[in-house]
Amino acid sequence: MNLLEAVEARHAARDYTDEPLTGDQIDALGNVIATINSDDGLDIQLVHDVDDAFGGCPTHYGRFKNVRNLIALIGPDHKDDSAAVLDEKIGHAGQFLALTAVSLGLDTSWVVLHETSEHDGAWTLGEDERMPAAIALGHANRPGRPHRSKPAEELGVVENGEYADAPAWFHNGIEAAMLAPSALGKQPFRFTLLADGHTVKAEALEGVQSEIGLGIAKLHFELGAGNGSFAWAA
Structure with a gap:
């Protein structure tokens, strides 16, 4: 695996x-x-x-x-x-x-x-x-179970455009980020594809342990999108 x-x-x-x-x-x-x-x-x-x-x-x-x-x-x-x-x-x-x-x-x-x-x-x-x-x-006595996620359109935003029109790698990154665990399951983070079509801004939103959640979600995004597909905004 x-x-x-x-x-x-x-x-x-x-x-x-x-x-x-x-x-x-x-x-x-x-x-x-x-x-x-x-x-x-x-x-x-x-x-x-x-x-x-x-x-x-x-x-x-x-x-x-x-x-x-x-x-x-x-x-x-x-x-x-x-x-x-x-x-x-x-x-x-x-x-x-x-x-x-x-x-x-x-x-x-x-x-x-x-x-x-x-x-x-x-x-x-x-x-x-x-x-x-x-x-x-x-080793768990009982396996964990999936939890609900925010919709992709809430976690991923396209600057000056629509989420549906984003490239496949951005969609793949957001779909992986949707599976990121976070405190209380609130997923207080957002990814924005900037106008250049290559740079992604990742930000923590208001919430419990939101910066920890952002770090988790960024790893998921990287794994889903592929590191060679984009660059993080400074």
Whole structure:
């Protein structure tokens, strides 16, 4: 399964079995995490096969059972950057890892934890670091199910034109973005194809964890449209 296929196969799961990750799954995830950390300057950490991968931290939303594995999405919280910079980066990197986990035969769910600096030692949070979110993963007791999405015409806009007249790659990108998870399922993001027919403006709208959601949706758009088809607006 490639990552675009994983976009369609992934559905959030919150109830997990005791089945451990295999050595191959741990190694594969660890290698991808190491690459992302090096490329993006993050400090993402894999927690696996522990009794409580949440480290005793309460969740922002949703009830979870028996989470024994977690990808802790951690990065530097620079005072000269807005919180949105790290949040969008975490959204993009975290969804890449979630889709990688799905391609390895695992189930996943995004989760936002509170009190992450006061946990039971499941991960290391360095000075001036923040953990905007995490990915729970493992083998689900019950498979996740699809959720409703905003219509394509709400997520994709064509400057000085109609959505129906946009090129196929833009439609493909929006269709992939329609499958992007977001806090409370609100999908607070929008993609605009600019007048040059090649540049895409991506923006977060008003909403809970909207910048994380934008990072997730941008990855989906990239996978659907193909990176060589367009350029992101500065």
